[in-house]
Amino acid sequence: MTGYDDKPWLAAYPPGRPPHLRRAFSTALDMFDAAVRSAPDAAAIHYFDRSLRWAEVDRAAEAVASLLIARGFAPGDRLALCLQNNPAFVVGLVAAWKAGGTAVSLSPMSTEADLARSFAAFTPSALLVLDDLYVDRIRPILDTGDTGVAVVVTTSGLDGQTEDDPRIFADVDRRRPADTVDLAALVDAHLPGPGVLAALAQRRVGPSDVAVLAATSGTTGPAKGAQLTHANLAFSAQVYLDWSGLAPGEPVLxxxxxxHVTGLVGGVCLAMIAASPLVLTHRFEPAVIAAAAARRRPVFCAAVITAYIALADSPDVDAADLASLRLRYSGGAPIDPDVADRLEERLGGYIHNIYGQTETTSPSHAVPPGTRAPIDPDSGVLSVGVPVFDTVVRVIDDDGADLPVGEIGELVTTGPQVIPGYWHDPVATADAFIGGALRTGDVGFMDADGWFYVVDRKKDQINAAGYKVWPSEVERLLAGHPDVEEAAVIGIPDEYRGETVKAFVVPRPGSTLDVDAVIAYCRANLTAYKYPREVEMVAALPRTATGKVLRRALR
Incomplete structure (x- = not known):
């Protein structure tokens, strides 16, 4: 008996919180439709100085879905969305579902080459995209004739608001490409009728249908298409709702x-299931986020820890601006305890850990509201939380056998949020999913009370002369140096040890820190085989669009 079947984590659940979730919806579209029915005239989206009501979002999505069907969009076809945090994303997401299809979520920060690969992999037949991105990066791809995109709808980040905040839109102009359909004009001209409604009624999606193809973050290799089903989204949205205690109608930032899956589920889908307004700001800029929070008074937010760090480091952000945020969550990367303490002091609220992957439709673990995550006394690692409703997580060895409590191994997750596999990639699916369970690739352990701790990525482990070195341990030490802004650690080839440790260090502004001082500091505080033999001082670390450090790029 290894302890996982006993589910010791249930003791950490707040009083009255059941171990099982009573699901209110079977599809994500059902969630949206319920919000429209219950609160048609309530705000669905706040975007700078303007708001969209639920009925208006519904009508806009209906207009796009009707266009798609008229242009030959078939059930199961894919609508690619390449947008920032704009109202158009929500409209396009729902439109894909109304038309019986799947939304493909693409990063607007992708290069032209990355976008071309995504089009080849996911074969969308339609596209909703920012107009400047279309002109600059996507039109050349479509001009090759190698894609099956039959219709392109464009929008501008400037649409839907009148403030034109220069902190966000200084370099943005409306482009209105003549070879595309303009979203605003399409919605204005839309006249719903019985024929439209009848056509959409025939396209109803089911729980097992793929709602979103989400590209994995690609920190360890090329991105894959995670198939998030409607059942996955409906379950995980309700996990956020029931776990956090967000009340219906309370705004979501x-x-x-x-x-990204965190913003999709812990933002868009959570707002749908709670019939709550979603506060959007096109893109992340700390002062603009703070101003939006002060104006709209959101209660819930979820983001990677780097977003909170940016807010804390901005001189233009006051903790009072964020005072309404009763429920603050961070996922995507482990949080250093010292960083968590600093953010709480600077931003005026405790940030609860959440943990999961794109493949678990966001949360598999979370810290219960009102509870502070424990710190492992041996490793100094802050817990990522306990498994959420209906979720079982085990820690296994290289042979797939359960490890005892406290021993480090790979985390394997089973639950309703685990996706069925990757889009058209049976090899990757077979490698990651075993009997419906996800091999996360993350290494960690469970303590006797059922709290889980993530040590590192399995693929990032360094083998120095047979000794295991976890990069995160060295990174935590470096983060504690007063002259280090941030650091990342990788393994590099070494003739004597096979592998050895190399650190990339970003010094704090004004610091005179040098390579020798960093090595000496690490040597004095780490076991001999763990301290970095090489150190490179850099201005910044490469990151994904969601803030994760790209160790692959450093290698």
Whole structure:
């Protein structure tokens, strides 16, 4: 008996919180439709100085879905969304579902080459995209004739608001490409009728249908298409709702990118299931986020820890601006305890850990509201939380056998949020999913009370002369140096040890820190095989669009 079947984590659940979730909806579209029925005239989206009502979002999505069907969009076809945190993302997402299809969520920060690969992999037949991105990066791809995109709808980040905040839109102009359909004009001209409604009624999606194809973050290799089903989204949205205690109608701050699973589920889908307004700001800029929070008084937000760090480091952000945020969550990367303490002091609220992957439709673990995550006394790691409703997580060894409590191994997750696999990639699916369970690739352990701790990525482990070195341990030490802004650690080839440790260090502004001082500091505080033999001082670390450090790029 290894302890996982006993589910010791249930003791950490707040009083009255059941271990099982009573699901209110079977599809994500059902969630949206319920919000429209219950609160048609309530705000669905706040975007700078303007708001969209639920009925208006519904009508806009209906207009796009009707266009798609008229242009030959078939059930199961894919609508690619390449947008920032704009109202158009929500409209396009619902439109894809109304038309019986799947939304493909693409990062607007992608290069032309990355976008071309995504089009080849996911074969969308339609596209909703920012007009400047279309002109600059996507039109050349479509001009090759190698894609199946039959219709392109464009929008501008300037649409839907009148403030034109220069902190966000200084370099943005409306382009209105003549070879595309303009979203605003399409919606204005839309006249719903019985024929339209009948056509859409025939396209109803089911729980097992793929709602969103989400590209994995690609920190360890090329991005794959995670198939998020309607059942996955409906379950995980309700997990956020029931776990956090968000009340219906309480505003949700879109702090994470909506094209990422955290922003999609912990932002867009949570707002749908709670019939709550979603506060969007096109893109992340600390002062603009703070101003939006002060104006709209959101209660919930979820984002990677780097977003909170940016807010804390901005001289233009006051903790009072964020005072309404009763429920603050961070996922995507482990949080250093010292960083968590600093953010709480600077931003005026405790940030609860959440943990999961794109493949678990966001949360598999979370820290219960009102509870502070424990710190492992041996490793100094802050817990990522306990498994959420209906979720079982095990820690296994390299042979797939359960490890005892406290021993480090790979985390394997089973639950209703685990996706069925990757889009058209049976090899990757077979490698990651075993009997419906996800091999996360993350290494960690469970303590006797059922709290889980993530040590590192399995693929990032360094083998120095047979000794295991976890990069995160060295990174935590470096983060504690007063002259280090941030650091990342990788393994590099070494003739004597096979592998050895190399650190990339970003010094604090004004610091005179040098390589020798960093090595000496690490040597004095780490076991001999763990301290970095090489150190490179850099101005910044490469990151994904969602803030994760790209160790692959450093290698």
């Amino acid at each position: 879109g702090l994470a990118p909506v094209f």
